[in-house]
Amino acid sequence: MSNSTTTSIYSAALMDHNAHPDYKYELEDATYSHDGINASCGDEMTLYLKVNNDTNVIEEASFTGHVCAISQASADMMAGLLEGESIEEAKRLSGLFIGMIQGNELSDEDKEDLDEAAELQSISRMPARVKCAELAWRTLNGILSERDKELAGK
Amino acid sequence: MSIDIAANPYKKDFPLLVKHPDLAFLDSAATAQRPEVVLAAEREFYETMNANPLRGLYELSIRATESIGNARKHIAAFIGAGEENYRDIVFTRNTSESLNLLAYSFAPTVLEEGDEVCITIMEHHSNMIPWQQACKRAGAKLVYLYCDENGQISEEEMQKKIGPKTKIVSAVHVSNVLGVENPVKRLAELVHAQGGYMIVDGAQSVPHIKVDVKDLDCDFFAFSGHKIFGPMGIGVLWGRHELLDAMPPFLTGGEMIESVSEQDAVWSEVPEKFEAGTQDAAGIYATDAALTYVEQIGLDKMEEREAALMAYLAERMEELPYIEVVGPKDPAKRYGAFSFNVKGVHPHDVSGILSGENVAIRAGHHCAQPLLLYMGMHTCCRASVAFYNDKHDIDSLIDALDVLGGMFNVK
């Protein structure tokens, strides 16, 4: 009797990342940290990145905060995805993810690059939850654009 | 009480509920469903009397104008203002617009720098932000009446906050989050003793309890037709005639003027003075039909059934150890709205999962962010009942919460 649009969002992968987030902790030696806020519900998340500024590679990513299952799972997937990626690649993935959540169709290769995060695509049909899925990625963009500004200023 | 909430003789009147037999619609506090008679009235207007009211001098336009007058009479009688005072009923788009009208047109006539406007912490943003802004414009102070965790505002709190500087008290009659009825009659007494004015936001009271503005002794009363089974887009503002008469208009333009010269205009009388532009006459006609429908069933009968549904809802919720009730524990103190949280699960996830189980509830800040922060949370869930709900709807809600409990392991 279940109606599928909404329950399908709560996929096994999402529920698993929500229940057992691997990357939910405070990163003591983070290079960058940034607070993100979901204006639609007031939820707050802090994102931590440890970046090697010589190689421009993200060595570790993590998050903390009291957020909904969608925000939490999305953040956990993102943190896993970013580890070992270059800043440039992180920007590209972020563009892909936010585009997808805003309703863009992705190529199969792009989907592969987003890995599990590509499964969140169905959220694009639920405008009320788009902000939840985006929260971690928008927070990431906040860090990256601040970093760009800092580097440009030097 | 001998109300059979398992039986539902009302559902058949509501086409949407008939089309979605498996849906447990528990969000009537956001907007109610409309019965067939209301939909038919809207159509009837366009089929039999469609013309621009007020403007034309021909038969159709006269009928359209009459239908608006009749609706005013009906509404005036319905809220206890007296049918003869029907010209003190102003049509707006919704409660929010009615309250903005007051904040822009009435507030400046009484508010001076250093004065105070007093509202409750449980206001809907619609009865909060207009006053924040009006206070900023006037250099006045916005003062809050706080409640206890059961949503009760004490006599002491009212006495403390309402004083010689208080020019306006504007309070929600029934809270859309806590479901409690506020002591608006007492507030009116206190503010009148100080020479101030009483405004009541009746968006959630009109659908659930018999309102009598004369008995409440308020100066203005606002509500929305869409919460009492009427179409969306029709709001009502009732006010004391002498106050409406003395106020400047809010919006200006066509239909609200007596005469116009190149540099100036003379306003129409109340209520037209406040009704610039073409009205949603069909919507007004259908709102009239909605009230007739309510009277045919009987507001007292609806209230009784809603109380029985609320008692059953509260009782079943107690079976679930992971439910945290927000607001009064006593279901008799709740009109329509039952707010709660599921321990450890975000309200947006609750409503998301429930939607998958065909149960429609509201989750979020319910346009009452300061109230929720005051109660120590950002968001919560709300199930709200109307007389067309039944025992099965509530059982569906409990079953869906049970599924959710399993999924999130919150047993």
Ligand SMILES: Cc1ncc(COP(=O)(O)O)c(C=O)c1O
């Ligand atoms: C108590 C209260 N006041 C005001 C409003 C605003 O009503 P509307 O959206 O029709 O302007 C609502 C509606 O949610 C409400 O519950």
